[in-house]
Amino acid sequence: SFEGRVEVYHDGKWGTICDDQWDDRDAEVVCRQLGLSGTPKALSWAHYGQGSGPILLDEVQCSGNELSLDQCKKSDWGQQNCDHIEDAGVSCDPFTGTDVQLCRSDAVSLTPTGTVRLAGGRSPSEGRVEVYHNGDWGTVCDDGWTDLGAQVVCRQLGFR
Numbered sequence: 001s002f003e004g005r006v007e008v009y010h011d012g013k014w015g016t017i018c019d020d021q022w023d024d025r026d027a028e029v030v031c032r033q034l035g036l037s038g039t040p041k042a043l044s045w046a047h048y049g050q051g052s053g054p055i056l057l058d059e060v061q062c063s064g065n066e067l068s069l070d071q072c073k074k075s076d077w078g079q080q081n082c083d084h085i086e087d088a089g090v091s092c093d094p095f096t097g098t099d100v101q102l103c104r105s106d107a108v109s110l111t112p113t114g115t116v117r118l119a120g121g122r123s124p125s126e127g128r129v130e131v132y133h134n135g136d137w138g139t140v141c142d143d144g145w146t147d148l149g150a151q152v153v154c155r156q157l158g159f160r
Contacts, residue, residue, distance in 0.1 A: 002036055003091035005048040008056050008069065010077050015056030017069075018082035019044035025064035026072065031092035033068045037144065043089035050084035058082055065151060116156055129153055 006017050019042075027040035058080035062072035117137070121127025129140045140149075154160070 002038060002094060003048070003089070005046070005051055005087050005089050006030055007051060010056050013054060013056075015054035016051035016084065017060060017088040018055050018058040018080050019086045019088040020082065021059050021061050022088045026060050026062045026069070026088070027090040027092070028064045029062045029066045029069055029072060030090045032066075034092065036092035036094070038092040038094035041091040041093065043091060044086070046085050046087040046089070048089040049087075051087050052084070054078065055080045055082050055084065055087075060088075065155070067152070116153055118153075118157065125154075125159055 007014050008017060022042050022044055024040055024042050027042040031038065031040040056077055057069070058075040060069065060072055060074045062069070066072050115132040117130050117132075118124070118127030119130050119137075130137045131140060
């Protein structure tokens with residue numbers, strides 16, 4: 001449930017991603033997009049088996065801070081020079097003993113703009129993280145909270 005061949009849905013069809021330029025920063029974005037914590041690891045050469053159908057993405061180059069693959073530098077959809085022997089894979093292994101936990105999709109990383117705020121700080125750029133959900137404001141538990149989560153909140157609020 002936390003590893004496998006990466007497939008994306010675009011223009012009404014599922015397809016694979018070529019492993020050209022595929023690295024752990026790309027894996028980090030995939031794990032985040034899926035709401036998985038653990039150690040992100042990129043795997044190449046159809047490590048989890050060859051897919052079928054179209055190869056939809058190639059030359060994916062994420063910085064590691066993006067919320068989804070769609071925000072990463074990449075080839076145009078469907079523009080590739082690969083075979084399925086180069087299908088990209090990812091492991092988001094939660095059993096590696098790391099204390100890094102990526103933002104979960106039900107916490108901060110995928111909430112719509114405007115539903116996260118900072119409260120109780122000395123300035124507008126600091127404070128307790130609160131999210132709006134089901135008509136109420138609530139706090140975010142600090143279990144597994146890291147600089148990565150703070151970066152997501154800052155970016156979502158328009159800070160650098």
